[in-house]
Amino acid sequence: MHIGFLGLGNMGGPMASNLVKAGHSLSVFDLSQPAVAELAKQGAQGFNSVADLVAAAPDVLISMLPAAAHVKGVYLGDEGLIAQLSKPTYLIDCSTIDPHSAREVAQAAQAAGHCMLDAPVSGGTAGAQAATLTFMVGGAAADVDKIRPILQAMGKNITHCGDNGNGQVAKVANNMLLGISMVGVAEAMALGVSLGMDAKVLAGIINTSSGRCWSSEINNPYPEVLENAPASRGYSGGFGSDLMLKDLGLATEAARLAKQPVMLGAAAQQLYQAFSLQGHGNLDFSAIIKLYLKE
Amino acid sequence: MHIGFLGLGNMGGPMASNLVKAGHSLSVFDLSQPAVAELAKQGAQGFNSVADLVAAAPDVLISMLPAAAHVKGVYLGDEGLIAQLSKPTYLIDCSTIDPHSAREVAQAAQAAGHCMLDAPVSGGTAGAQAATLTFMVGGAAADVDKIRPILQAMGKNITHCGDNGNGQVAKVANNMLLGISMVGVAEAMALGVSLGMDAKVLAGIINTSSGRCWSSEINNPYPEVLENAPASRGYSGGFGSDLMLKDLGLATEAARLAKQPVMLGAAAQQLYQAFSLQGHGNLDFSAIIKLYLKE
Amino acid sequence: MHIGFLGLGNMGGPMASNLVKAGHSLSVFDLSQPAVAELAKQGAQGFNSVADLVAAAPDVLISMLPAAAHVKGVYLGDEGLIAQLSKPTYLIDCSTIDPHSAREVAQAAQAAGHCMLDAPVSGGTAGAQAATLTFMVGGAAADVDKIRPILQAMGKNITHCGDNGNGQVAKVANNMLLGISMVGVAEAMALGVSLGMDAKVLAGIINTSSGRCWSSEINNPYPEVLENAPASRGYSGGFGSDLMLKDLGLATEAARLAKQPVMLGAAAQQLYQAFSLQGHGNLDFSAIIKLYLKE
Amino acid sequence: MHIGFLGLGNMGGPMASNLVKAGHSLSVFDLSQPAVAELAKQGAQGFNSVADLVAAAPDVLISMLPAAAHVKGVYLGDEGLIAQLSKPTYLIDCSTIDPHSAREVAQAAQAAGHCMLDAPVSGGTAGAQAATLTFMVGGAAADVDKIRPILQAMGKNITHCGDNGNGQVAKVANNMLLGISMVGVAEAMALGVSLGMDAKVLAGIINTSSGRCWSSEINNPYPEVLENAPASRGYSGGFGSDLMLKDLGLATEAARLAKQPVMLGAAAQQLYQAFSLQGHGNLDFSAIIKLYLKE
Structure with missing residues (x-):
């Protein structure tokens, strides 16, 4: 062929x-x-x-x-x-x-x-x-x-x-959810640690409970929770924050044309936009947790 | 004993x-x-x-x-x-x-x-x-x-x-993430369907992709995707929306005292509050998808 | 000519x-x-x-x-x-x-x-x-x-x-702020009344304080506060909610292209989208307060 | 006496x-x-x-x-x-x-x-x-x-x-609206400038249009728009960001107890919380525009 x-x-x-x-x-x-x-x-x-x-x-x-x-x-x-x-x-x-x-x-x-x-x-x-x-x-x-x-x-x-087009619909819907989940995991991990929990213990509980998701299990954004995740190597490699920003833009724009509200999708898009403005667009998208941690 | x-x-x-x-x-x-x-x-x-x-x-x-x-x-x-x-x-x-x-x-x-x-x-x-x-x-x-x-x-x-207290921290962090994930799944499912996809096909793709989470796999909010989920029996039974609202309130209040931002957590709380105001507080928390579907 | x-x-x-x-x-x-x-x-x-x-x-x-x-x-x-x-x-x-x-x-x-x-x-x-x-x-x-x-x-x-183009920029920036302000006034009025205040008294205080804005003074969304506002005639006439939704869409799309975050602008857009989904797009944009009042 | x-x-x-x-x-x-x-x-x-x-x-x-x-x-x-x-x-x-x-x-x-x-x-x-x-x-x-x-x-x-209590209700409702307005003005000014407008010209248009509010007229957050505003002296003096954060916390907590949604109020609170986490809590609350400007 x-x-x-x-x-x-x-x-x-x-x-x-x-x-x-x-x-x-x-x-x-x-x-x-x-x-x-x-x-x-x-x-x-x-x-x-x-x-x-x-x-x-x-x-x-x-x-x-x-x-x-x-x-x-x-x-x-x-x-x-x-x-x-x-x-x-x-x-x-x-x-x-x-x-x-x-x-x-x-x-x-x-x-x-x-x-x-x-x-x-x-x-x-x-x-x-x-x-x-x-x-x-x-x-x-x-x-x-x-x-x-x-x-x-x-x-x-x-x-x-x-x-035709449904391949893109599936991708856009999945990745919008991925972006929301990642920010959600970042917030949950940062909140739990700031309230006194050990990050690994918290991740373990979430991963056996109703909060578990791909972002908590495979790409946990808290440093040193997963040995091989971008979070444990300075957020290098992986799926760039600016690529997630692009996909969230595709999702909210498709939603606008479909007259469909996406409250958290739009919020996640704006958070990645703010993160990109701070110069972090090339880091793995799990680095969004930096918005939630004291430097 | x-x-x-x-x-x-x-x-x-x-x-x-x-x-x-x-x-x-x-x-x-x-x-x-x-x-x-x-x-x-x-x-x-x-x-x-x-x-x-x-x-x-x-x-x-x-x-x-x-x-x-x-x-x-x-x-x-x-x-x-x-x-x-x-x-x-x-x-x-x-x-x-x-x-x-x-x-x-x-x-x-x-x-x-x-x-x-x-x-x-x-x-x-x-x-x-x-x-x-x-x-x-x-x-x-x-x-x-x-x-x-x-x-x-x-x-x-x-x-x-x-x-002491860390049991509550784990619960509050997990359930905040659960609330965010559920709203995220509701948005992704409603968006995909409004753009022309079949709900079951979309759920299948999400559940084998990076968007997968407990809410998409076990308690998918779109009607008739999961036979035994509350979404397929009028959102009766399950974990009530007002209980999720209570837990999101605990999370944002704990975050306030810890001086910790939780953007999506707070947004999810407000969405459940609006949903409760519309009189739906006793439905399973997956019913939040009603905010995203035309009646 | x-x-x-x-x-x-x-x-x-x-x-x-x-x-x-x-x-x-x-x-x-x-x-x-x-x-x-x-x-x-x-x-x-x-x-x-x-x-x-x-x-x-x-x-x-x-x-x-x-x-x-x-x-x-x-x-x-x-x-x-x-x-x-x-x-x-x-x-x-x-x-x-x-x-x-x-x-x-x-x-x-x-x-x-x-x-x-x-x-x-x-x-x-x-x-x-x-x-x-x-x-x-x-x-x-x-x-x-x-x-x-x-x-x-x-x-x-x-x-x-x-x-060239700056006429549109001015319009888009002003109307995004207008949409945010209107939702803000709706939230402040609904909150104050739910906590026990008289709506007219609250509007009077806001309009002589730092919360004052065009939406509180000229087009207050709470019914019967301003005799001649759309809110006192069932939200007929005025500037339609779907027109505000269109302008907020222009604003967030322009922001996306300019790589500029607009968190509240995007949130306001989504709220107007949800309001439109509920079938209220033809009401004056001050009717957004319906999202905040018990029916 | x-x-x-x-x-x-x-x-x-x-x-x-x-x-x-x-x-x-x-x-x-x-x-x-x-x-x-x-x-x-x-x-x-x-x-x-x-x-x-x-x-x-x-x-x-x-x-x-x-x-x-x-x-x-x-x-x-x-x-x-x-x-x-x-x-x-x-x-x-x-x-x-x-x-x-x-x-x-x-x-x-x-x-x-x-x-x-x-x-x-x-x-x-x-x-x-x-x-x-x-x-x-x-x-x-x-x-x-x-x-x-x-x-x-x-x-x-x-x-x-x-x-009794209504003095606090008025304050909390007004200041929540003030916080929302300020963030809204910050977003509108930053968006307009990033799209090519002069900040003073934009402020002038907003202040004679439907976007006008106390925050645009009296305490415009964009540097050098108002000679005597905190924005033109490095955001010193004025009403501190952490005080606005406290008032937004009072508002959302009062809203929670009253079962009243406040979507933008909660979003504004979280933005001020994130701003405080970055170490800016002592700056005038108009400094929130820093979240929207490239350093």
């Missing part, structure tokens, strides 16, 4: 790498020449522009881009790849963008005879490298089944979320 | 019952005569006042009362049981109250030669009846070991949380 | 009317034929499309449209009026839209040789009818001076706010 | 001073000997204890104490002044405390045959020195009339707020 891949950043790079390892014929493009060169070294064919890659007529085209503006720019318009592809193609956008944009692009793709799927991921750069990502996929069930083997070269869980 | 028990309400009643079943000699008091009569029928000895029960000189005295004011009223002062007990006694307060009051009472008890433990529970009325409660215990480790067999007649997990 | 006017709704209609009364030669268009007919009856010339109106080559063109999408749709693109106007024209957009869109349109207009100003208004339909609107104008000072006489036919205060 | 005065701090000191200047015979006590000595130098008679002062049998007794615990400690109990006063006395508590405590003390005073009024003040230390304070007085109208001349020696506006 001939696969095209657009966007070879922190996530896209290792994902493309895993496709090569799985034996696919891969055509790649990125604005960064070194990123293209790196994949070429691994066996992919590098291209100098989207147009050139499109002209090579891949059977499947995967994109992993920073934001909706990039996705729309690459897919839509007279010069966009939807218009330029010479044959019906499987299009898979793995970028995390708002559901409305995802549906707009999918509609344009389908109108032009292509199959389109939104397939945002979770699992971070570690998951991208280890091919253990979770894909949340929106689109027709038959299409999901067809491209499943390709996604399985990059990830472990391939979840069908419903029609 | 001769055990005294004060407070035979929805929680205290079945707890006392389990002590009788375990073979303890039990002396009980409650302002409600029928509650006392019910326990007497099961084999306990009923008393007409705290003073009478105290005069019977139990070895251990357990209390399960609605709020700090009741606890202080019963334990402290010249007429309080701390002053009236004729011999050193093991005092175990299972009420959920603020940590400061718990420490104040414990200090008075110890000054008078008694051993005191705060031991609030989680698990609800179902746990009280099934003797599967979790006890979060604050006090000296040696004392906890001594009364452990008694608590085991009423519960499954007996967790030592540290010094 | 020959003036074109696009958008004859609740605001645009009376504004256009006042221009006719002031003796201007007016060309008008709206999707609603009755709205065009009404202005024609008053002496304006009605057109069947934007293109026809543009072909009539007005010297000044004023637009009053619902949202940024409409403004961009009418002004931009090959078929947009910026491209179609045959001579340099003064363009004045009175719509309330986000500052980024306002700047994007202004840039396009200037690139094509037109003068463009953003001039959102405050004062509501009453101000539009009485020609007492406040105009917050963004653009070059010299341009503002030139079109001032035209705006003065529709309003009382013409405030220059700085460069 | 022989007046007793308890509490000679930053507020009580100058208030007592103004009573001496007005010709009253003043008996004073404070835990700080230098504070007593200072007033003695001005003509008051100093006492070494509350008991001694009470024994001197003043006709009127005024207290100005830090918190409810102090007020209850001084007034209530067998050793409290209510029990110790030998004749019916006018009792005026000018401390800012919660309404429930104010009513509890007033009830005890009246049961013992004294007249009691709660009379918290606004106006700060500057108002205390210049005798321009505002008194918000709760109690019987006839009593307010009788002590009005005494209060007029210390303040300009004497407002009767209704029955």
Whole structure:
């Protein structure tokens, strides 16, 4: 199968790498020449522009881009790849963008005879490298089944979320809840310790009680509670606070368009915005606990 | 062992019952005569006042009362049981109250030669009846070991949380996080569905992703997602919204005294307060999702 | 002076009317034929499309449209009026839209040789009818001076706010503060009354103290405090809750793009969203106090 | 008239001073000997204890104490002044405390045959020195009339707020709104400037529009907007952030007891708590804008 891949950043790079390892014929493009060169070294064919890659007529085209503006720019318009592809193609956008944009692009793709799927991921750069990502996929069930083997070269869980855009909906809803939970764990841990409890004892109780959640069990924000969590290495690595801020922005904006209140989601967004203003946007998102601890 | 028990309400009643079943000699008091009569029928000895029960000189005295004011009223002062007990006694307060009051009472008890433990529970009325409660215990480790067999007649997990008051700290921190998580799940579910997702599919994705928590897995607030959850039976039964409101009030008040910010905790408290004002305080606390759904 | 006017709704209609009364030669268009007919009856010339109106080559063109999408749709693109106007024209957009869109349109207009100003208004339909609107104008000072006489036919205060887009910035910042203040007054009034105070006495004290603001003095949300306020006539008339919700959405979205936290602004937005979900979006925005009063 | 005065701090000191200047015979006590000595130098008679002062049998007794615990400690109990006063006395508590405590003390005073009024003040230390304070007085109208001349020696506006406790209710409701308004102005100013507006121009527009409030007009938090505001002298002087935090705590606690939601009031409290945690509690409360500005 001939696969095209657009966007070879922190996530896209290792994902493309895993496709090569799985034996696919891969055509790649990125604005960064070194990123293209790196994949070429691994066996992919590098291209100098989207147009050139499109002209090579891949059977499947995967994109992993920073934001909706990039996705729309690459897919839509007279010069966009939807218009330029010479044959019906499987299009898979793995970028995390708002559901409305995802549906707009999918509609344009389908109108032009292509199959389109939104397939945002979770699992971070570690998951991208280890091919253990979770894909949340929106689109027709038959299409999901067809491209499943390709996604399985990059990830472990391939979840069908419903029609086009629902992959993004699932991601946005889950990550909003994740952001709220993380702030909630930060507040509960900071409160308990300030009232006299040992942080590890408190974490242990929460993790066997009704307060338990991924953020308390796997990425506890209090320092030294979990040996391998970012909180025990100065909040380096992990999922950056500014990425959480971006996802919370997608969630509240989607909520606004859907006329849906999200009180705690909006509060969490503002707290991450304030945290970013203080210059901490590059720390793991569990570092939000710094807002609650005396320096 | 001769055990005294004060407070035979929805929680205290079945707890006392389990002590009788375990073979303890039990002396009980409650302002409600029928509650006392019910326990007497099961084999306990009923008393007409705290003073009478105290005069019977139990070895251990357990209390399960609605709020700090009741606890202080019963334990402290010249007429309080701390002053009236004729011999050193093991005092175990299972009420959920603020940590400061718990420490104040414990200090008075110890000054008078008694051993005191705060031991609030989680698990609800179902746990009280099934003797599967979790006890979060604050006090000296040696004392906890001594009364452990008694608590085991009423519960499954007996967790030592540290010094006096720390049982209350653990409860308050856990339940604040629980309230935040529940509102967060309600928002995420309502948002996802309003954006076009199926509720069960969304819950499935969240429960295998980083948004998962007790509230999404065990007590999902969206109707018909979990067959046996309160959300699938009109939010009856379960842990009442006004009880969650009380616990969030304890958390923010303890935070105020500790000079500790709890942004989402305070927001959750206000949302439950608004929900209660609308007349829904007696519904399970997962019913908070009603704030997010069109009627 | 020959003036074109696009958008004859609740605001645009009376504004256009006042221009006719002031003796201007007016060309008008709206999707609603009755709205065009009404202005024609008053002496304006009605057109069947934007293109026809543009072909009539007005010297000044004023637009009053619902949202940024409409403004961009009418002004931009090959078929947009910026491209179609045959001579340099003064363009004045009175719509309330986000500052980024306002700047994007202004840039396009200037690139094509037109003068463009953003001039959102405050004062509501009453101000539009009485020609007492406040105009917050963004653009070059010299341009503002030139079109001032035209705006003065529709309003009382013409405030220059700085460069293009700043009219929108001023409006968005002021209205976000207005929304916060209104919720704040609602909370303070409801709290005081629930604690035993007379509403009028409390309003009197606030209005002579440091809590005083436009919302407490001019549009007090508590019923029967101000005889002529919406609160004393079932919250009819005035500035609709859904319009406040729209403005709060513009504010938080502009804040997101500017990476600026707005905690209370976001909270106010969510409260108005929840209020709208309950079906109250058409009531005056002071009706938000209903969230705080027992029914 | 022989007046007793308890509490000679930053507020009580100058208030007592103004009573001496007005010709009253003043008996004073404070835990700080230098504070007593200072007033003695001005003509008051100093006492070494509350008991001694009470024994001197003043006709009127005024207290100005830090918190409810102090007020209850001084007034209530067998050793409290209510029990110790030998004749019916006018009792005026000018401390800012919660309404429930104010009513509890007033009830005890009246049961013992004294007249009691709660009379918290606004106006700060500057108002205390210049005798321009505002008194918000709760109690019987006839009593307010009788002590009005005494209060007029210390303040300009004497407002009767209704029955006992209502002075505190008025203060707490007004100051909660003040805290919300200040944060709102901080957010609106920071947002407008970050979007490209000049701070003074924006303040000018807000102050002639619907966003205007005491915080925008008199104590604008943006630096250099108002020459004489704390914001233009490094936020020194004025009303400290920790005092605003205390008042917001009184408001949310009173709201909790009244089962009244106060969403923005609680959010403002948490923001001031976070600000205090960062070490800024002694700055004027307008300094909260620091949470919104890049350092």
